[in-house]
Amino acid sequence: MSDNKGVRRVNEDLARERANCSFDVREITFLLDGGENNTITRKKIEDFTLTDELLSDKVPDECLSPKEKYENAVRKSCLFGKLVKDKLLEFGGLETFGPNSFVLRRIADAFFKEISPLLLHLGMFVPTILGQCTAEQQSEWLPRALSMQVIGTYAQTELGHGTFIRGLETTATYDPETEEFVLHSPTLSSFKWWAGGLGKTVNHCIVVAQLHTKGQCHGTHPFIVQIRDLETHQPLPGIKVGEIGPKLGFNTADNGFLGFDKYRIPRMNMMMKNAQILKDGTYVKLDRHGKMTYGTMVFIRVMVVNEVAFNLAKAATIAVRYSAVRRQSEKKPGEPEPQILDYVTQQHKLFICIATAHALQLTSDWLWRTFSGVVTDIKHGKTDSLPEFHALSSCLKAISTSDAALLIEQCRHSCGGHGYMMSSNLPLIYSFVTATRTYEGDYTVLLLQTARFLIKAWEQAEAGKPLTPTVSYLTKYFKDGRVPWDSTSEGIVNAAYGVAAGKISACVKSIRNRVKTGLSYEDAWDLTTVQLVAAAEAHCRAVICDVYRSEAVRLTEKSSPNVRAVMRQLTTLYLHYWALERIGDLLRYSAVSEEDVVALQQKYEELLALIRPDAVGLVDAFDIRDEILNSTLGAYDGRVYERLMEEALKSPLNAEPVNRSFHMYLKPLMQGKL
Numbered sequence: 086m087s088d089n090k091g092v093r094r095v096n097e098d099l100a101r102e103r104a105n106c107s108f109d110v111r112e113i114t115f116l117l118d119g120g121e122n123n124t125i126t127r128k129k130i131e132d133f134t135l136t137d138e139l140l141s142d143k144v145p146d147e148c149l150s151p152k153e154k155y156e157n158a159v160r161k162s163c164l165f166g167k168l169v170k171d172k173l174l175e176f177g178g179l180e181t182f183g184p185n186s187f188v189l190r191r192i193a194d195a196f197f198k199e200i201s202p203l204l205l206h207l208g209m210f211v212p213t214i215l216g217q218c219t220a221e222q223q224s225e226w227l228p229r230a231l232s233m234q235v236i237g238t239y240a241q242t243e244l245g246h247g248t249f250i251r252g253l254e255t256t257a258t259y260d261p262e263t264e265e266f267v268l269h270s271p272t273l274s275s276f277k278w279w280a281g282g283l284g285k286t287v288n289h290c291i292v293v294a295q296l297h298t299k300g301q302c303h304g305t306h307p308f309i310v311q312i313r314d315l316e317t318h319q320p321l322p323g324i325k326v327g328e329i330g331p332k333l334g335f336n337t338a339d340n341g342f343l344g345f346d347k348y349r350i351p352r353m354n355m356m357m358k359n360a361q362i363l364k365d366g367t368y369v370k371l372d373r374h375g376k377m378t379y380g381t382m383v384f385i386r387v388m389v390v391n392e393v394a395f396n397l398a399k400a401a402t403i404a405v406r407y408s409a410v411r412r413q414s415e416k417k418p419g420e421p422e423p424q425i426l427d428y429v430t431q432q433h434k435l436f437i438c439i440a441t442a443h444a445l446q447l448t449s450d451w452l453w454r455t456f457s458g459v460v461t462d463i464k465h466g467k468t469d470s471l472p473e474f475h476a477l478s479s480c481l482k483a484i485s486t487s488d489a490a491l492l493i494e495q496c497r498h499s500c501g502g503h504g505y506m507m508s509s510n511l512p513l514i515y516s517f518v519t520a521t522r523t524y525e526g527d528y529t530v531l532l533l534q535t536a537r538f539l540i541k542a543w544e545q546a547e548a549g550k551p552l553t554p555t556v557s558y559l560t561k562y563f564k565d566g567r568v569p570w571d572s573t574s575e576g577i578v579n580a581a582y583g584v585a586a587g588k589i590s591a592c593v594k595s596i597r598n599r600v601k602t603g604l605s606y607e608d609a610w611d612l613t614t615v616q617l618v619a620a621a622e623a624h625c626r627a628v629i630c631d632v633y634r635s636e637a638v639r640l641t642e643k644s645s646p647n648v649r650a651v652m653r654q655l656t657t658l659y660l661h662y663w664a665l666e667r668i669g670d671l672l673r674y675s676a677v678s679e680e681d682v683v684a685l686q687q688k689y690e691e692l693l694a695l696i697r698p699d700a701v702g703l704v705d706a707f708d709i710r711d712e713i714l715n716s717t718l719g720a721y722d723g724r725v726y727e728r729l730m731e732e733a734l735k736s737p738l739n740a741e742p743v744n745r746s747f748h749m750y751l752k753p754l755m756q757g758k759l
């Protein structure tokens with residue numbers, strides 16, 4: 086795609102790469118955007134918004150103090166919000182610019198190198214109102230939240246508990262006398278900890294607390310709680326709130342802590358869609374499934390898969406463009422230094438990043454469609470599809486965030502020393518994505534949730550009961566024995582399912598054997614968790630491989646032959662990469678032979694060579710504008726060294742030739758006067 090900054094001198098190597106690309110880059114952009122019209126709308130919106138002077142920071146964000154960084158982020162958030170409201174609504178309603186519109190999230194990256202302090206307001210506060218409030222409550226809270234009079238966040242995690250929600254300690258005790266809930270933090274470990282925007286920004290928050298009424302505890306429920314005065318922004322009496330301090334990333338998001346000292350809120354501030362408290366304190370449960378209050382978490386897990394796919398695409402764009410510009414060493418004595426992209430090891434580091442960005446995005450689109458079906462079911466009172474969807478979204482969230490974080494770090498490694506510069510943007514992209522592996526459900530914990538479902542599915546298969554779609558393969562692989570090997574893409578996907586089935590079967594045996602020795606089921610499960618995590622991972626990888634392969638075929642049915650060819654090369658590369666990464670599992674559970682392994686490796690290396698001439702075209706096809714990439718190494722024009730120097734000169738340390746510390750410390754040291 087064209088350089089958004091207009092005509093500018095492009096690095097010669099990059100220009101040559103583009104001239105030699107085998108396909109029309111726009112065709113793949115349209116595929117990834119879900120159609121040409123989507124691309125046109127997205128680009129119009131980007132043109133419209135990304136010209137604003139808001140984007141230019143005279144001093145790079147990373148050179149500001151924590152306080153200045155936060156203040157700058159609030160300034161930009163408010164201006165960004167106004168921009169969305171004033172200029173962009175003409176492009177569509179909630180559908181295009183809903184709280185989590187992918188386009189909005191994309192543009193937001195141009196405004197905030199890190200995270201907006203208002204992210205949780207639109208990302209979790211508003212969706213929880215939509216998901217957990219009655220229609221009447223929604224009509225009260227939504228207009229105020231969307232007009233930003235009420236600014237909120239989602240405070241569930243406490244100092245002492247994040248994963249184990251049932252272990253939360255904050256209490257909400259109903260008082261029928263005044264028709265109020267009394268919120269209380271009985272211990273230090275019950276203080277809310279982590280909620281984004283809580284430290285300084287929000288005036289309301291959703292608090293998840295243990296509901297007590299008529300002397301009985303009914304478990305955790307969500308409440309809307311005002312914590313600051315709307316006029317003065319002072320914390321209200323009974324509220325102790327603050328910011329939690331510097332972190333690996335998210336340093337503009339003012340994540341906060343919050344404690345309550347017998348703080349009262351009206352009865353109707355309990356979010357009452359799934360459970361209610363009547364005036365006299367009677368508890369009425371409306372959620373027949375039992376876990377509907379976990380709905381916001383499921384929604385965010387779905388969103389996160391798309392989010393990390395996009396961030397991996399950013400990192401791959403930066404690293405591939407840089408690798409086309411950077412020249413280093415020599416392959417043969419006396420020859421000119423090659424582009425580092427010509428080293429096969431560099432291709433090995435980077436092409437899997439492009440393929441994974443595609444795999445995760447196509448899987449995320451598929452997951453989103455599946456989720457829409459589940460939401461429709463729930464609207465009609467049907468919750469049968471929820472357990473399978475919980476298992477699916479849990480493992481996809483875990484694997485996508487973990488893979489993306491590792492591969493983004495690999496992109497940074499592939500840029501050598503310059504990848505370590507903040508101005509490359511790779512450290513910030515990494516610090517953001519590595520957090521996604523933890524928040525909204527830790528990696529291991531979520532894979533164990535999937536494993537729980539898989540073991541039950543195995544037992545159902547044994548009992549001859551029908552299985553839901555994503556585990557139906559278990560019936561096929563139910564009988565013991567090795568999966569036949571076939572080196573086609575379809576064959577590799579089948580083998581991946583065979584590996585997953587083999588691992589699930591091994592877990593079942595292991596648990597049963599342990600139970601036979603006299604252990605309780607819980608202890609046997611606990612001792613088997615390393616294998617269970619690996620089984621859930623294998624299941625998830627088989628699903629991703631399957632969805633990526635079939636979606637890529639479907640999407641490219643009408644594509645030009647060259648686009649179809651390069652997309653096929655990428656999916657095949659992805660399947661071969663994972664077959665080789667998990668070769669031990671294949672040797673154990675499939676009929677793959679040693680010769681097949683040699684052939685897999687050879688084919689993988691051939692694919693690297695085939696993809697090499699199209700690598701720059703492939704990252705150009707992500708069509709991520711320079712303002713969004715925010716990178717000295719990855720800009721479209723490839724002026725890497727010029728940009729590195731320009732950014733270095735912006736460092737506050739370069740504002741004066743001699744720093745005062747010379748006179749205060751160095752000079753006295755040099756003169757022996759310290």
Ligand SMILES: CC(C)(COP(=O)(O)OP(=O)(O)OC[C@H]1O[C@@H](n2cnc3c(N)ncnc32)[C@H](O)[C@@H]1OP(=O)(O)O)[C@@H](O)C(=O)NCCC(=O)NCCSC(=O)CCCC(=O)O
Pocket residue numbers: 204205208239241242247248249250251281376379380382383385471472475524525526527530534537
């Ligand atoms: C680990 C679990 C799943 C355990 O829950 P539990 O109540 O102890 O459940 P259990 O006894 O293990 O299982 C009971 C049952 O509940 C099911 N279940 C669990 N979660 C769901 C769900 N979401 N939907 C549908 N079903 C669900 C499980 O599958 C179990 O079913 P089963 O008994 O096997 O039939 C849960 O507590 C959990 O999800 N923990 C993770 C906490 C988390 O994600 N916190 C997010 C905080 S907000 C945040 O991080 C925002 C960051 C955003 C940003 O900054 O951008």
Ligand SMILES: Cc1cc2nc3c(=O)[nH]c(=O)nc-3n(C[C@H](O)[C@H](O)[C@H](O)COP(=O)(O)OP(=O)(O)OC[C@H]3O[C@@H](n4cnc5c(N)ncnc54)[C@H](O)[C@@H]3O)c2cc1C
Pocket residue numbers: 205239240241242245246247248249278279280281335340520523524525526527528529530533
């Ligand atoms: C940047 C960031 C933003 C966040 N934003 C929010 C927010 O806005 N609102 C909010 O409420 N929360 C937020 N969180 C909190 C986040 O959701 C939790 O940190 C996360 O769910 C993990 O819980 P934990 O911290 O209790 O980890 P722990 O559960 O203590 O995990 C520690 C270790 O114990 C292991 N472990 C725990 N339980 C088990 C088990 N059952 N089996 C095996 N291993 C186990 C884990 O795998 C991990 O290795 C945020 C966190 C971060 C990092």
